[in-house]
Amino acid sequence: MSDEVLVGILGKGTVGAAFKELLEQRAGMVEEVAGARPKVSGVLSRKRGDFDELLAASDVIVELIGGTDPAREYVIRALREGRHVVTANKQLVAQHGDELVAAAKEGGAQLRFEAAVAGAIPVIRVVQESLGAIPIEKVFGIVNGTTNYILTEMSRAGLSYEQALEQAQDFGYAEADPTDDVGGADAAAKMAILARLAFGAPVALDDVSYEGIEQISPDDLAYAKELGLSLKLLGVAERVGDRQVSVRVFPCFLYPGHPLAPIEGPFNAVMVEAPTITEITMSGPGAGGPETASAVLGDVVSVIGGGSPLFEENSKLTIAKDTESAFYLHLEVEDRPGVLAKITEILGEAEVSVRSVVQRGMGDDARLVMVMHEVSERRFQSALKKIAKLRFLRSPPRSIRVIEEEFV
Amino acid sequence: MSDEVLVGILGKGTVGAAFKELLEQRAGMVEEVAGARPKVSGVLSRKRGDFDELLAASDVIVELIGGTDPAREYVIRALREGRHVVTANKQLVAQHGDELVAAAKEGGAQLRFEAAVAGAIPVIRVVQESLGAIPIEKVFGIVNGTTNYILTEMSRAGLSYEQALEQAQDFGYAEADPTDDVGGADAAAKMAILARLAFGAPVALDDVSYEGIEQISPDDLAYAKELGLSLKLLGVAERVGDRQVSVRVFPCFLYPGHPLAPIEGPFNAVMVEAPTITEITMSGPGAGGPETASAVLGDVVSVIGGGSPLFEENSKLTIAKDTESAFYLHLEVEDRPGVLAKITEILGEAEVSVRSVVQRGMGDDARLVMVMHEVSERRFQSALKKIAKLRFLRSPPRSIRVIEEEFV
Numbered sequence: 001m002s003d004e005v006l007v008g009i010l011g012k013g014t015v016g017a018a019f020k021e022l023l024e025q026r027a028g029m030v031e032e033v034a035g036a037r038p039k040v041s042g043v044l045s046r047k048r049g050d051f052d053e054l055l056a057a058s059d060v061i062v063e064l065i066g067g068t069d070p071a072r073e074y075v076i077r078a079l080r081e082g083r084h085v086v087t088a089n090k091q092l093v094a095q096h097g098d099e100l101v102a103a104a105k106e107g108g109a110q111l112r113f114e115a116a117v118a119g120a121i122p123v124i125r126v127v128q129e130s131l132g133a134i135p136i137e138k139v140f141g142i143v144n145g146t147t148n149y150i151l152t153e154m155s156r157a158g159l160s161y162e163q164a165l166e167q168a169q170d171f172g173y174a175e176a177d178p179t180d181d182v183g184g185a186d187a188a189a190k191m192a193i194l195a196r197l198a199f200g201a202p203v204a205l206d207d208v209s210y211e212g213i214e215q216i217s218p219d220d221l222a223y224a225k226e227l228g229l230s231l232k233l234l235g236v237a238e239r240v241g242d243r244q245v246s247v248r249v250f251p252c253f254l255y256p257g258h259p260l261a262p263i264e265g266p267f268n269a270v271m272v273e274a275p276t277i278t279e280i281t282m283s284g285p286g287a288g289g290p291e292t293a294s295a296v297l298g299d300v301v302s303v304i305g306g307g308s309p310l311f312e313e314n315s316k317l318t319i320a321k322d323t324e325s326a327f328y329l330h331l332e333v334e335d336r337p338g339v340l341a342k343i344t345e346i347l348g349e350a351e352v353s354v355r356s357v358v359q360r361g362m363g364d365d366a367r368l369v370m371v372m373h374e375v376s377e378r379r380f381q382s383a384l385k386k387i388a389k390l391r392f393l394r395s396p397p398r399s400i401r402v403i404e405e406e407f408v
Numbered sequence: 409m410s411d412e413v414l415v416g417i418l419g420k421g422t423v424g425a426a427f428k429e430l431l432e433q434r435a436g437m438v439e440e441v442a443g444a445r446p447k448v449s450g451v452l453s454r455k456r457g458d459f460d461e462l463l464a465a466s467d468v469i470v471e472l473i474g475g476t477d478p479a480r481e482y483v484i485r486a487l488r489e490g491r492h493v494v495t496a497n498k499q500l501v502a503q504h505g506d507e508l509v510a511a512a513k514e515g516g517a518q519l520r521f522e523a524a525v526a527g528a529i530p531v532i533r534v535v536q537e538s539l540g541a542i543p544i545e546k547v548f549g550i551v552n553g554t555t556n557y558i559l560t561e562m563s564r565a566g567l568s569y570e571q572a573l574e575q576a577q578d579f580g581y582a583e584a585d586p587t588d589d590v591g592g593a594d595a596a597a598k599m600a601i602l603a604r605l606a607f608g609a610p611v612a613l614d615d616v617s618y619e620g621i622e623q624i625s626p627d628d629l630a631y632a633k634e635l636g637l638s639l640k641l642l643g644v645a646e647r648v649g650d651r652q653v654s655v656r657v658f659p660c661f662l663y664p665g666h667p668l669a670p671i672e673g674p675f676n677a678v679m680v681e682a683p684t685i686t687e688i689t690m691s692g693p694g695a696g697g698p699e700t701a702s703a704v705l706g707d708v709v710s711v712i713g714g715g716s717p718l719f720e721e722n723s724k725l726t727i728a729k730d731t732e733s734a735f736y737l738h739l740e741v742e743d744r745p746g747v748l749a750k751i752t753e754i755l756g757e758a759e760v761s762v763r764s765v766v767q768r769g770m771g772d773d774a775r776l777v778m779v780m781h782e783v784s785e786r787r788f789q790s791a792l793k794k795i796a797k798l799r800f801l802r803s804p805p806r807s808i809r810v811i812e813e814e815f816v
Contacts, residue, residue, distance in 0.1 A: 022684065026541045026542070026543075029540075029541045029543070030540075030541045032608075033540045033541060034540070034541075114538065119685075120538075120684070120685035120686075120688060121688055122530075122533075122534050122537075122538035122688075125530075125533065125534070125537065125538055126530050126533070126534075129530075129533065129706065129709065129710055129713075130522065130528075130530035130533055130703070130706040131702075131706060132437075132438075132441045132442070132706065132709045132710075132713075133434045133437045133438045133441060133442075133705055133706070133708075133709050134434070134702055134705065134706070135434075135437070200440075259670075259691070262667075262670060274702075275698075276430065276528070276698040276699065276701065276702040277527075277528035277692060277693065277698070277699055277702050278528075278692065278693045278699070279692060279693075280528060280529055280530075280690065280691070280692035281689075281690070281691045281692065282688065282689070282690045282691075283667070283688070283689045283690075284685060284686065284687060284688035284689065285685065285686045285687075290683075290684040290685070291684065291685055291686070293684065294539075294542055294682075294684040294685050295538070297541055297542065298537065298538040298539060298540065298541070298542070300541075301537065301540045301541050302537055302540075305537075305540075306714060
């Protein structure tokens with residue numbers, strides 16, 4: 001690479017503009033640390049500019065255009081033609097990661113995507129490089145700031161889901177169409193990326209099961225407080241036995257003392273567990289414009305500094321069909337003798353063991369809030385189906401997962 | 409580099425043995441991710457083996473011998489002769505960093521030392537690479553697990569400093585001679601390294617002012633609890649204005665909600681603040697054998713994968729002579745009229761503003777616990793000297809810094 005590195009930017013949105021400004025501001029510092037001065041060779045928007053010209057004029061392509069079309073085509077062409085690529089595009093990497101890595105190998109180019117997961121928190125670099133040769137057991141955390149903001153406000157101010165979402169939109173923490181965030185799809189894409197890097201396993205986006213937070217009611221949060229729990233939308237990627245991995249996104253209660261319990265507002269946090277390191281926790285603001293731009297800049301510095309990121313492949317691992325979880329169960333029932341006995345009988349038959357129960361009368365009805373110990377999700381779901389059919393039930397049962405693990 | 413990378417290990421202690429075992433265990437994985445298989449070319453202890461022979465037989469030298477002599481000579485020779493070096497030796501890097509970086513440049517070799525600071529938490533990599541071109545404002549945290557364990561036990565179980573230290577020694581969290589840990593020298597070396605990397609400033613070990621925890625009494629912790637504070641030994645490296653940096657280690661009270669407040673036991677945690685990223689917090693277990701070995705392995709993977717780490721130089725920055733801190737002040741005084749007035753007069757003259765006061769009678773005496781707002785340390789110290797001379801004082805005044813900053 002010459003002493004000037006030409007950086008072509010795809011995308012003129014918030015992040016594209018923030019990155020261009022940051023790169024121009026910090027060009028001198030990049031030169032100092034990486035040995036070559038970056039210079040913007042051009043900016044392509046969806047409407048303006050010619051990709052071929054930009055490609056010919058660039059050493060590095062920074063893809064901030066979003067979506068998979070035409071981003072996929074552009075990135076693959078750039079890599080094949082030996083241009084290094086830095087992207088913040090989680091959908092692109094989650095859906096077409098294999099193809100991108102193959103194109104990078106073909107062209108002898110670097111592919112970096114720190115900004116695709118958890119904003120400015122360098123979780124990709126840590127999983128890929130610091131822990132590159134360590135057998136990671138589990139990567140999990142809060143990887144969507146929008147939902148964490150909404151859950152924090154529901155808990156703190158007793159807002160309904162709709163009120164908290166509106167407030168998040170007012171403050172710019174949620175988009176006009178929040179579907180991908182609140183439904184869990186955004187977190188699922190990020191977890192697919194983390195799972196691939198942590199385990200080298202071929203995790204496709206379809207392999208990630210996800211739930212969102214649209215069904216969470218203020219009641220759930222009020223009861224949780226009573227039980228000392230806080231509610232987070234968690235992404236969890238973990239090894240199951242020797243040959244399987246499980247990658248899931250779900251709302252989940254955490255006990256106090258859990259390192260993720262104090263993560264509030266639009267913040268993200270990721271934990272990595274491995275035998276030799278016990279656990280590492282990293283937290284910081286989620287993906288705003290400046291945070292994403294700064295993560296992209298870190299990747300550009302690494303690209304210029306040289307040294308390809310490392311991709312491990314371990315195709316022996318497959319996706320687990322069942323996993324173990326602890327659950328919280330919320331039931332509204334007729335307040336008459338034998339009800340609790342019948343429910344615990346069903347749970348007992350499914351070998352679901354109850355950790356705590358709160359029962360409260362409301363006239364003729366009663367609310368029953370139970371927390372279970374860890375159990376096969378399949379067994380729990382089959383017990384839940386039986387419970388849902390009981391005649392004395394006043395409304396459909398509501399269940400939410402719980403992380404039982406105690407910390408320090 | 410050939411497909412086999414020969415790794416020479418200096419040091420046969422706990423960490424040396426843990427690293428050798430880990431490297432041999434993970435050699436296949438390293439080969440998968442980094443493209444070459446590491447093989448131990450030999451192990452040198454202080455008593456056995458010939459360094460020249462080991463050097464001739466190695467591509468990479470891993471220095472785990474500790475101390476600066478003969479580690480310094482060995483590492484500099486290895487770098488000059490083009491061998492990459494990975495070291496966990498904080499004293500070596502803190503005291504002779506300039507010389508080592510120069511030797512690495514001379515030999516065209518890589519120098520990595522992730523394991524020198526904060527065990528398995530990849531703080532060096534994050535400061536040096538992810539944030540390589542970001543203007544970091546402040547790096548601070550709990551970088552000594554021994555003292556954090558002692559303070560946690562004093563607070564949790566009401567132990568005296570001596571009892572908690574003994575317990576830490578029993579559990580292997582403190583060495584037989586704990587001087588460097590409890591006196592703050594260990595944390596000072598780590599902060600000198602972080603400050604250099606964060607600011608590119610020529611911070612020598614002598615530039616770091618440090619205090620330890622030997623003087624902390626159970627009383628301080630009991631009063632802190634009353635005020636809702638927790639006590640940590642903090643290392644702080646920060647920019648002061650445009651041209652100065654300040655690097656210090658001191659025991660310090662934190663308000664609840666501060667991200668470092670919940671870090672307990674032998675854990676470490678480091679926060680990085682910069683305008684574009686707000687703040688990132690990283691936490692995990694401190695430097696035990698396996699954690700250090702795993703950080704060293706991460707560096708070995710990076711060395712094999714290629715790509716030199718980045719060293720910025722910014723010799724315009726100098727060390728600040730004075731900084732601002734908030735203080736807690738503990739006084740035992742005669743319980744008679746005018747005492748509080750006299751003390752607040754002295755503080756007022758020095759422009760020290762009081763945030764909260766707790767006064768409690770004990771027979772003829774009273775205890776006065778005050779928390780100040782941020783103030784020039786020099787002005788506070790001069791006020792403290794005047795207060796120390798007051799006739800109605802029953803014992804020397806005790807002061808501890810407080811981080812006032814509110815989070816989220």
